Amino acid sequence: MNAGNRFIEVQGVEQSFKTAKGLFPALRGIDLAIARGEFVALIGHSGCGKSSLLNLIAGLATPTRGVLLCANKEIRGPGPERAVVFQNHSLLPWLSCFDNVYLAVERVFGAKEDRARLRQRTADALALVGLAHAGQKRPGEISGGMKQRVGIARALSMEPQVLLMDEPFGALDALTRARLQDELLEIVARTQSTVVMVTHDVDEAVLLADRIVMLSNGPAATIGEILCVDLPRPRLRVELAEDPRYLRCRKAVIDFLYTRQAHVERVD
Numbered sequence: 001m002n003a004g005n006r007f008i009e010v011q012g013v014e015q016s017f018k019t020a021k022g023l024f025p026a027l028r029g030i031d032l033a034i035a036r037g038e039f040v041a042l043i044g045h046s047g048c049g050k051s052s053l054l055n056l057i058a059g060l061a062t063p064t065r066g067v068l069l070c071a072n073k074e075i076r077g078p079g080p081e082r083a084v085v086f087q088n089h090s091l092l093p094w095l096s097c098f099d100n101v102y103l104a105v106e107r108v109f110g111a112k113e114d115r116a117r118l119r120q121r122t123a124d125a126l127a128l129v130g131l132a133h134a135g136q137k138r139p140g141e142i143s144g145g146m147k148q149r150v151g152i153a154r155a156l157s158m159e160p161q162v163l164l165m166d167e168p169f170g171a172l173d174a175l176t177r178a179r180l181q182d183e184l185l186e187i188v189a190r191t192q193s194t195v196v197m198v199t200h201d202v203d204e205a206v207l208l209a210d211r212i213v214m215l216s217n218g219p220a221a222t223i224g225e226i227l228c229v230d231l232p233r234p235r236l237r238v239e240l241a242e243d244p245r246y247l248r249c250r251k252a253v254i255d256f257l258y259t260r261q262a263h264v265e266r267v268d
């Protein structure tokens with residue numbers, strides 16, 4: 001990766017948490033460079049520190065040691081260029097889907113653009129995830145998959161340079177999850193976004209990512225291995241199922257998780 005391609009940089013990062021029993025070292029010695037437009041999946045056993053690393057890139061936490069950069073600027077807090085999608089979608093239940101997205105659009109573009117333009121941006125983002133018809137519904141009136149799509153629309157509506165996703169499909173049934181993965185592949189291809197996604201799902205990581213960053217078990221988790229997924233795009237899940245390259249990548253991740261980092265907790 002050449003120097004100009006180091007869009008997100010994680011340099012010598014350590015993250016420790018204060019606990020009742022003293023300082024808990026969650027992450028240690030994390031070095032990672034992510035290129036603009038790259039899709040990176042973070043995978044590892046439960047509790048190894050995936051969310052902690054994502055939160056650091058999001059600027060929701062500051063590292064105990066080391067530094068994180070986005071476009072050569074130190075990450076010192078959250079910013080509209082780095083939008084986050086959480087597993088629980090975190091929509092405001094009293095607002096319509098449209099207004100949930102509008103709120104984010106207004107925060108980012110409200111100072112410079114008129115109301116009609118902001119509404120157009122909101123409508124475009126909902127259309128991008130196939131929810132043009134559901135704008136007036138409240139989160140309580142739509143399915144889990146639709147809520148997650150609103151969360152993605154809200155993130156995309158900010159035109160972020162980076163999409164940070166923490167197990168965005170983890171709470172969904174397998175079919176809905178597959179559909180949203182396919183939609184995400186299309187959206188990312190269209191928007192050329194840089195994506196960092198935390199997942200427990202080996203197939204999801206291989207289907208979506210350009211590189212899979214595998215974290216070792218904690219405490220003091222570090223990057224155990226990075227796998228380049230050399231599958232051409234567009235990727236079609238039905239064709240991939242029997243592709244030897246797909247199966248090779250899948251096996252490499254499974255070997256890492258179950259042989260080298262054997263652990264009994266949940267990994268799909």
Ligand SMILES: Nc1ncnc2c1ncn2[C@@H]1O[C@H](COP(=O)(O)OP(=O)(O)OP(=O)(O)O)[C@@H](O)[C@H]1O
Pocket residue numbers: 017018019024026044045046047048049050051052053218
């Ligand atoms: N605020 C905190 N205070 C104390 N310990 C924390 C805090 N946040 C995370 N930890 C600990 O740091 C470690 C890493 O947590 P993290 O949530 O990043 O793991 P994860 O890989 O995302 O887990 P999961 O896959 O189960 O979501 C865990 O042992 C967790 O208990």
